[in-house]
Amino acid sequence: MILMYIFTQAGNYWGWYMNSLTISAITIVLSLFFSSMVGYALALYDFKGRNLIFGFVLFILMVPFEILMLPLFQLMISMNLINTYTAVILPAVVAPIAVFFFRQYAIGLPKELMDAARIDGATEYGIFFRIMLPLMGPSMAAMAILQGLGSWNNFLWPLIVLRSNDMFTLPIGLATLLTPYGNNYDVLIAGSVMTIIPIIILFVFFQRYFVAGLTVGGVKG
Template identity: 60%
Template sequence: MKKKNRIATVFLLIFLSVVSIIVLFPFYALTIAAFKPTADLMRYGVDLRLELSSLSLDNFRTLFSSRSGDLYFHWYKNSIIVTFFYTFFSLLFSSLVGYGFGVYNFKGKNILFVLVLVVMMTPTEILILPLYKMMINMGLINTFTGVIAPFAISPIAIFFFRQFASGLPKELMDAGRIDGCSEYGLYFRIMMPLMLPAFGAMAILQGMRSWNDLLWPLIVLRTEENFTLPIGLSALISPYEDNLDILISGSIMTVVPMIILFLFFQRYFVAGLTAGGVKG
């Protein structure tokens, strides 16, 4: 039996290694392309060929010295601002709602939770037109608030926090009430520290969602100065000019914040997903 388990583990490791290599191939190709001359990119496109003699830092020099590079770092700052506040408010409000569904019993709880599930299953594209009209009426077009506010409370995050909170020990809440702690005090001082794995997992997922979001910011933001990175990078290619050097080298640098975010929260990530997935 132990031999069979050992063989199964070996095959699983081989399979996961092959999958990891396949997944990393696009990033490898993009990294190599970032160091290739623009002429080679125009001639051959992004490929897997590695010619050490043709590699240089010219694309990154252009990124740090040109006007397009100045715009790129302005978009970078915009994306960081939007991602930070979106993730912060999403974790705060979604955790409060999910916590309420998970630990309290109140009239209409099941109906409200079903509505959350319905919103979670509704494609974002269906909501774009009414949300756009709402942003116009509220005067939030071409503002970061208009990008963040409509999705600051995420139904997926609510569902996740509800699953996690439903497995928390209720005895701690009773003990806190006996000591005179308010309901908000129970959450922020006792229950929230227990939910750190859930916060870590959702911080990564929500941060990645905001950082990579293109459609909604493209609709709300109008001026070049307010663009986020996905919009700005897509605007670099036009029929009248090519900025492949900025586009490729800039695309590589967009990965850095997400790597930092994952490294910062990785110890909570697996624990949060596992616990949130089995509690009900």
Template identity: 60%
Template sequence: MIIFFIILSLIILFPLYYMFMASFKSSKELFRNGMDFRLIPSLMSLDNYKLLFTGKSSVYLYWYRNSLVITTLYTICSLFLSSLVGYGLGAYNFKGKNIIFTMVLFVMMVPLEILMLPLYKLIVGMGIINTYYGVILPFVVSPMAIFFFRQYIAGISKEYMDAGRMDGCTEFGIFFKIMAPLMQPAFGAMGILLAMHSWNSFVWPLIVLRTNTMFTIPIGLASLMTPYGNNYDILIAGAVLAIIPIIILFLLNQKAFISGLANGGVKG
């Protein structure tokens, strides 16, 4: 079994290794040798990374900043709001609870293409086109996160809440002081998933953002591909740098990610 997972890991990491190696090669070398995985120092240089920050692609730092700001704000706000809704659906019994939960499940099944036009008209009317708010606000409360937090809360004993009430805690105090610390694995897991979703998002930011300096990394890198030539060398180098924040985030939260998915997936 261990050998199987080692082989599987190598298969998954192989494209990342090729992308990393290709980021040090020129376009000429990429097309000349094709899928070449050999480490040849004489054919490798840092020119691609230098080009990212000079010339026409010098706006890469703006793209990186925009992606970091949007992903950070979206993840924090979505975790806070979605956890509150999921907590309410999982911890309390009230009239209409099942109807609300059914609506959450229904929204999960609605494709983005159906919502794009009304959402676009909404943000234009609000005057937040070509802004961070226009990208973040329409999806800041995630149905997937609500469902996940609801399932996780349903598996936590309600005796913790009763003990908090006996000690004089308010309902918000119970959430922030008692339940939120118990939900750390769920926050860790959903934090990674929401951050990845926001970081890789392409269609909605493409609709909202207009100027080159407001683009996120996926849109910015896609703009380098033109009918007159594709800058594959710069594209690959930019893609290598783009995966670094997600890798760091996963390494910092991998225990919470695994624990959160395991617990949230089996309880309810």
């Protein structure tokens, strides 16, 4: 009875569900793509300012998100992105934790493969996409789970930048079921049951790479 209420009458449940799926999927893809490139460059290329950039990444890791919310919100306003998917996704495209993770993993990749590829005439982008990126598969799988979990459960930032009911993500939408006139925790819990399915699917799909990605990435050499 409660599940039927959630699916048929509780606001825009399936719309919220699709919003969360869309945002999480795009966030995972973009974050893995750009963060892996940054981490790879910091690990295997020697250029001026590399240590400074990595130090900046570590500094951002130590800054609570609550401190960054106001400048990020002002940036979204200036870019006219309030109440859009882009406003939710953009701050997570290059995640400091993902950059750090990929850098630590890429340090253990053999540079000899890069030299051999250059001798064969491969471009730097070709080396990354055709040789190094496949070797980073375990780290990509592990970070896909972590980034997917974080994006799927993200509540605070979407709450700040999203305005209309049809744009809400699932955590925000479910929170609207609680009103000052009644705490319908039974309805809220029933609606939360379906929220674990995408994370379970994501973990099952990538779980065989998860442990390898976490352990190998922390070993140098």
